[in-house]
Amino acid sequence: MQDKAQFSYHRYVDPKGGTVDRRIFSDPDIYQRELEHIFARSWNFMCHESQIPEAGDYFTNYIGDEPVICVRDRDGSIHVMLNSCPHRGNTVCRAESGKARGFLCSYHGWAFGLDGSLKVVPGRKDLYNGEIDREKWGLLRAPHVATYSGFVFACMDEDAPPLEEFLGEVGKLSLNLIAARGDMVCIDGVQKNVLDCNWKLAVENLLDWYHADITHHSATMAGFIGKPPSHNWHRTMLGEYGHALSGPRMTEETWAAAERGETSKEVRFPEAWRNEERAREMLGPIGRDVKGHPNVFPNVWITASGRQICLRLPKGPEKTELWWFTFVDRGATPEYRAQVASHGTHSFGPAGLLEQDDGDNWIQGTKRTRGVLARKLPFNYQMNLGHGQPHAIDGRSVYIDDHTNEHAHLWLYRSWADWMDAESWADLKANATPVPTEAV
Ligand code: FES
Ligand SMILES: [Fe+2]
Incomplete structure (x- = not known):
């Protein structure tokens, strides 16, 4: 491995220019280092x-x-x-x-x-x-x-901080988006499928609200999903160690816009919170408006419906296994339970309409990261670059309210480079990129 003084993984990520070197999505040496420096060190x-x-x-x-x-x-x-x-x-x-x-x-x-x-x-x-x-x-x-809130985590690194410190506000909020719904249990049977793509492309997609209009157009046309939410009301959250969240805001304003037909009514699930007070307490004023997708770094996606978790498990530089966990209230009727399971099965996973749309894009993208011509071209993450104004939450996490953007994508890769550079938890804590206070 290269001398750290001369080599930094930040060379692959340009947060000012808004680009990421596409070689990080298929290089076998990078993949091996991810296993060691990210997964073996992380919760x-x-x-x-x-x-x-x-x-x-x-x-x-x-x-x-x-x-x-x-x-x-x-x-x-x-x-x-x-x-x-x-x-x-x-x-x-x-x-x-x-x-x-x-x-x-x-x-x-x-x-x-x-x-x-x-x-x-x-x-x-x-x-x-x-x-x-x-x-x-x-x-x-x-x-x-x-x-934390019923979700079990493990860490193989002796020197890691406690789970709650690792999660920070964004990680805790992410898990509470499920837990705040009530006494939740995981439905038997985790759906699993393998895609020939790099795990990071699968992760960044959950932060991506640009693709839905095109990628999932057929699902909208078929009536399986409604019109994608408006790009106008978007909340991005950036947390320490790479946790991030991105997607629509669920506010009175967006609901009124939905009533006027300007955005999808699916932006807001009226049945979402059985106990409004509990939800407010667990999610706080910022989290209460969230209707986007969080990623608990490195690879835990909580869906916007707050009913599913997907793990993007690395299986090689160009192979990822997706595991879908579906949650329902412990006291749900068999009919409601079946309805939740059926909705989950038909949205994501091996039989999911949306994931069939998404998956092939990641497979094609991964393949095109190793061509002698293509690999010289960086990927573009310039949407709203320089215009995202962060608001502090706790000094360890910030939120940005703007239109659809790629701030969370870039944050994911900046944090990825921090993890890849660090030689220990102490090194990561000392040298990780602080959450931004200026426009990103
Ligand atoms: S007893 Fe386990 S490999 Fe021999
Ligand atoms: Fe998608």
Whole structure:
């Protein structure tokens, strides 16, 4: 790897000129560094607490492209362990989710407890002469596991800040957009599909409200979705460590405009908040108006409906797996639950109309980042460049109210470069780009 004094990943991102070097979307060395400097260092979304309510309940997920087991222990605590046997690397837990008393490796039979500790080694006395140190050979455990508003996160870096500090205002608001709806539970079955695109292109799309008019025009024509929201009322939020949010504002003003037929009525879901007071308290005055899409850095998308989360899991420089989690109120009727599940299934995921529209654009874009001619051309992120006026929220996050823009996209890549440059959490904290106070 290059000497840091001479090499900075900020060379790929030009926030003043509004461009990003397209090579970052397919370069194998960059991808490897992302796994190490972003995913292995960051807090990663694992599952919702409702997916593992009882002792022994587990859900398998990934940190970067490495499988992990997220499991509830008998004392109620949650552990996250690398899903790889320390003996010869075999995948210890093969199911996507379930209930277990422990985990037995199918190769030579080493057996692990719910906390990952090595309990049984076949032949320990006779073949290992009683000398193998079981204390040392358990599954690798994440040093940090924590929940916020019911969402479970894990971090493999010992030096990481606590989850709430990492999330900041934008990350917490993002998760509360779901949690504020009530006592939410995750519907069984996570929808998964793989696209031949770079994970960052899938992430930036959720911040992008420019494409809906064209990309999703057929969905509008078919009557599956309404007219895309007006570009006039847009709220962007930029948070520390790369968290960002972008999309329409949901205000009395936009509702009146919808009544006049100037924007889509879908900008506002009248049924959205069952408990208006609770929503106001959890989201605050700025968050209460949000109807856009947040991304909890690096790869957790919360949809505008507040009913789905999508993980953009990296599977290679040009491969991304999308995981869709759908949420519903615990007390919902079977009919309403089925309605929410059906809407989720038909919007996004492998059978989702919108994601079929989106996905091919990212695939084509990714392919065109490695041509000898194309790779010399940067991508353009100049929409509203220099005109976005940030308003402070807490010194660690800001919001910008303007028309549709690409401020959040650029913030994502500036933060990406911070993470890629940093050699440790201390380095990241000391040198990360502060949230802007001047026009961006
Ligand atoms: S690989 Fe797991 S017991 Fe040998
Ligand atoms: Fe889209």
